[in-house]
Amino acid sequence: MRIAQRGCLNAHTEGLSTSHGQIVSRLSANKGFTMHHITVPACLRPAAMLLASLLLSACAGKVAPLTTDVQQRVARQQQAMPALQGQLPAAPLDAAAAVSVALHNNLSLKVSALDTLLASGELDMARLQMLPDFSVQAGYTLRDRVEDSSDPLNRKDYAAQVSWNVLALAGQWLKAQQAGERQLVYRQRYQDTADQVASDTLVAWQQLADFQQQAAALDRADASIDSTQALLQRLQQAQLRDPLVLAQYADTLLALKSQIRSTRLRGDKAASNLGTQLASAGRRVQIAADDTSLPAADLVSALLGVPEDQLEQHALYFRNDLRENDIQARLLREQARMAWTSALPGLQLFYAREYDTDINLDPPSWQQHGLSLAFNLLGLVSAVVQHKQVVLQQQQLELKQLALGYLTVEQVRLSREALQMSHDSWLESQQRADAAEQIAAIRRTRTPFYEDDELDRARAEVQAIQAQVAANQARQDMLQAYWQLLQASGIQLVPAAVLAGAAESASSSQQQLRQYWQQLPAQIQQQLLAIQPAALASTSATAHPAPPLALALSTPTP
Template sequence: MNYGNVDMLNASVPVMTVTPRPFRFAPLGVLVAAVILSGCGTIKPTPLTQDEITARVNQDRAAMYQGQEAVTGTLTLSDAMARALKYNLDYRLKMMETTLARSQLDLSSQDMLPKLMTDAGYRWRNNDSGGTSVGIDDGVISLRPSTSEEREHYLADATFSWDVLDFGMSYFRAQQQADEVNIAEERRRKVLQNIVQEVRDAYWRALGAQRLLKETEPLADQIASALAKTREAEQAGILPPIEGLEYQRALLDAMTTLNQKRQQMQMAKSELNALMNVPPGSNITLDDKPLPLASVPQDMDKLEQMALERRPELREEDYKARIDSYETKRQIASLLPNLNLFAGVNYDSNDYLYNDSWVQGGVGVSMNLFKLLSIPAINNNNDARRMTDDARRMALSMAVITQVRVATERYKLAVYDFQIADQSAQVDQRLASISRAGSDNSLTSDLETLRTEARSIVSRFQMAGSYAEAQAAYGRVLNSVGIDLLPDQVQQTDVASLSNAIASSLRREEQTVFASVALKSAPVQAVRVEVGRLPGGADRAAITRSVSQVLTANQIEMGETPQSLRLRMQFKTVSSSTARKGQWTMDVIDSDDNLRLSRQYQSYLPDDASTRTLSALAQAAALSVTDDIQRISGARTAPLARP
């Protein structure tokens, strides 16, 4: 082949002269690199200043109680639950976690969309690119070095692509994330149920403290004064040393027990404030209305079925099993061939290009054949995962059934303990009343009266604690079944509206668990005390107040309404050859003038039948029919029965 005319060929082609462009960006790049390198290693730990810490604390304290409705009036149980639902910080956190899970679901759904990638850039180099052609057979260079790319040029492109396999993977991941939202919702339900349980427990203990703490302060003062008198009497020789020390020991024991009970009940107020997110130290007043305890559920099969259907933990396991099933499908889909479709437009400012803009597209199919070897391992893994899910769900179901039975049994025992404590408190109150009636103002008599009064207050603390335990056990039964606090939809979110919705929802849900809860909806009848015949000189108003106080202390609602029951009490002296007794005749009359109860109560009467003595005997007489009045008025529905 003749290569002699190469020079002529080259001479006929116009030559484009390329002038190297100056190196304009090197100084700037060196400067940026120097600044970055000089910054490395110069950062040192800087502790927070006290002003920054104080500012953060003040900001958090203001934010903790910001935007809350003020506590006004008396709080019912549903009011306390509503405030806990709206303002409890732990519940707010779970709400935020649910919102976060929903936002992650939105992100996962976006992954299923096709990709539209845009790209723009600038390229620069300090010399020309290019090359020569070399013969394959003889290695002879056939062309002189040439370039088809400028040293500086701009690039831009937009490419639409859709990967079928990526779409399938994203679809299954989105389904899994949707179930993660459901799991977050079930965890929110569980936190809400636990908060309701804690509010119920703290509420009734705080109410017991509200009822009794005011009575303990004057009694504590009286005990302290009695201790001082006893020491003085011992030093003066009025009391023998052993007798004086025994009285002091008894009074100190009573004071110790009283303080322990008072502290236990007093802590409940702080716990309730924290659950409602009320500032510590806030003075709140709880609604002091009697609420009867429901009878113990008997249909355990029904409760177990409800628990297995409603418990958030089991629903969470159902969602986890569904997530695992989507994981199985995702692993199987990953074995299939992948189909990729793409199309895009491109632009390049390179002047050497014949076409500086173009459209391109294509289709690609790919498959990892070695991954087919993992099919047995995938099947074994999925079978093991499914068996593990079933075993975990079965174990959890057994635990739920056990919790339902244990909670029901504990409620049965708690109700019985409360009834025993209630009767014990009434006996101690009657003893205190009789002791006050027989007191002759001597030191030993006053000390004995204080001992019986202290024991009476302690018994009432124990009764209040037993009642709070019974209410807590009642709530644990509801919690073990998994009932919901709120209906599916709530129109308004203010505390009053939430309280009404909670009260209606709880009443409806509780009726599915406790057959006798429907009795709670019937209003409890108030009681009005009427004191009739009395000895001359006795203060009728004082005796009426003392009887009303002791009935109120035993959760009997007092009031004057057209539907009120009337407790009519009349006194007379009954004398015999051996002793002089006082007899109270008590009649309970309803609003239709029907006689519902008639009882007599007798007790030894001191020579001095003063108003104080008659008041104490009247209290003891009223306490003897307290159970009957509670049943007639509807304040108590369950009779005393051994578990």
């Protein structure tokens, strides 16, 4: 400021000396900067910087067209699909092999695995945040020489500092605990995703396997219907039979043909569903006609023999969605403790080493260390408000747990009833299929004397095939209800060893799946026997009181 005033006085004073003229010329040149022959005065430099920032901010946020992004995505997808097809084995797949391939190729399961890895990374970051802060700083300053001063034109400074907020360590410790809890949540979600993938794969595999076994019979049924329709046309042209009887025969044949077409459509859908689970990208999957790994009627009967209250108790203990709510409740308890840590003062220990090239400093390098204590007066108020908010969240979570518990019990009951009904329907449909096959066999042994006998024999053949198709469909519904009841009861369809990749090879993994599925009903009894002592201990202990459900239920509606 003093130099600028002196320059203004010299500019309006006559009879200046040569030295003063040089100073004036230098100061007048320093009043602005020139860029492309445009001179901006010094007083307008802040306005110019503000204008430049406004122009940059106006240009920001403009979204580019998605054409390039869409083209790149489509190119990546088309490149990745053949790679997924190459991962499928060339040999036909049985049920265990299909599940093993699905666990390796399914894209939803891979996304869930990445979520688990991200949660693990958050835990590592939370652990790193507990370490002291280490900062290194280097600076270089440019300035003009002040008249009658020996300050340097250029100045360099370096600094290194280590600081550690001791009292904030408690909050960071709780954050690391929360990161570990969230990692457990994502692991349980990964297990749920794997069980769902296994269930969908098994259902699709069974549907496709039944369709391939019935393909030849369906072709025979189509040929028989076509020949019978030709016979009906000849009879209608000859007018040798009652038109009403012929119309009834024609309607029956059309209904049977429509059922066969629906069966083929279900087979195509099953192939598409299985391809989706295996990520085959349109490739036709070869199915092995071996269903020994799937549960038979004895396993379904064994599961139905488990009392309903035991299934409900098992679901309340081992359902992952219920356990996830338990983890969320533990996270809220940790957040309640963290709320009070914000009211604590900040105690920071620091050590710094600095160096400066200023010649006026003697010595140019020095060190400093000590501690600082800072107390946020508003932190106490915010801690009280935050703690109250966490308490309300705890009550909300308790209500959610109660509602989910009721829903789980009801889901187990309905799933068990659905399995019982589908099991009875399968037995009845199997009896009808046997009766229809017996009728068709009797019709085949008799020699037809009239055209009506030929019509009855053809219709009996087609009805026998359709009865067997209906029996297979009932069996598929029973198996689907079986897997749904297992999932509703909190029973894992994929063992942890297979999911973790502990098997030495694909064949050993498939063998583990087969053995595990055969032992599923027995595992319910074993797990219930294992949790009964712990349940008795938890109910008799006084150190862990019951959750405040009464308080949550008495919360007034806002």
